[in-house]
Amino acid sequence: DIQMTQSPPVLSASVGDRVTLSCKASQNINKNLDWYQQKHGEAPKLLIYYTNNLQTGIPSRFSGSGSGTDYTLTISSLQPEDVATYYCYQYNSGHTFGAGTKLELK
Amino acid sequence: QVQLKESGPGLVQPSQTLSLTCTVSGFSLTSYNVHWVRQPPGKGLEWMGRMRYNGDTSYNSALKSRLSISRDTSKNQVFLKMNSLQTDDTGTYYCTRGFYNNFDYWGQGVMVTVSS
Numbered sequence: 001d002i003q004m005t006q007s008p009p010v011l012s013a014s015v016g017d018r019v020t021l022s023c024k025a026s027q028n029i030n031k032n033l034d035w036y037q038q039k040h041g042e043a044p045k046l047l048i049y050y051t052n053n054l055q056t057g058i059p060s061r062f063s064g065s066g067s068g069t070d071y072t073l074t075i076s077s078l079q080p081e082d083v084a085t086y087y088c089y090q091y092n093s094g095h096t097f098g099a100g101t102k103l104e105l106k
Numbered sequence: 107q108v109q110l111k112e113s114g115p116g117l118v119q120p121s122q123t124l125s126l127t128c129t130v131s132g133f134s135l136t137s138y139n140v141h142w143v144r145q146p147p148g149k150g151l152e153w154m155g156r157m158r159y160n161g162d163t164s165y166n167s168a169l170k171s172r173l174s175i176s177r178d179t180s181k182n183q184v185f186l187k188m189n190s191l192q193t194d195d196t197g198t199y200y201c202t203r204g205f206y207n208n209f210d211y212w213g214q215g216v217m218v219t220v221s222s
Contacts, residue, residue, distance in 0.1 A: 001167065043212035044151065045212070055210070095141075
């Protein structure tokens with residue numbers, strides 16, 4: 001099974017910061033990776049699909065990149081409403097979520 | 107509009123069987139996949155299994171021996187059954203629509219507690 005490792009587990013940042021979240025797969029996943037945002041008490045929401053495609057309605061400050069085993073979610077200018085846990089998810093072989101990165105305001 | 111809603115018992119006794127229903131609207135089960143994802147309290151997401159648009163199913167290998175997913179297209183419902191429940195099966199269970207390989211719509215989730 002493919003393992004997904006997200007780092008850091010917790011990230012504290014200030015409003016307006018550029019924030020980078022990482023996700024590393026245990027083997028090549030051929031860009032078959034999504035990012036989901038989950039706010040407290042809510043269901044997850046699709047942010048980015050197939051590595052770098054912004055889901056409809058998601059603000060353009062969110063972007064994704066990566067290839068092979070290494071992937072990144074970037075928030076160009078952190079907003080208070082971005083406080084959430086972010087999960088990467090691979091579907092190249094089976095279906096695996098990372099453990100999540102909790103994003104907090106400093 | 108697209109909606110999914112999970113329903114089922116909030117409390118299940120250990121060793122018993124969990125039965126959940128996902129009722130969908132705004133799309134056809136014969137055109138889209140429906141997945142089940144669960145989340146233990148305070149922990150991350152776990153993919154459980156999938157009902158494909160054509161009726162095929164696939165399961166998380168760690169749960170496969172205990173899990174069954176079925177559907178009734180006439181009622182727009184997808185069912186999850188999992189047996190031999192233990193306390194670590196406690197959590198929120200979500201159904202979600204699969205659009206290609208992405209989960210574009212989610213239900214609100216249903217909290218299930220396994221306890222005697």
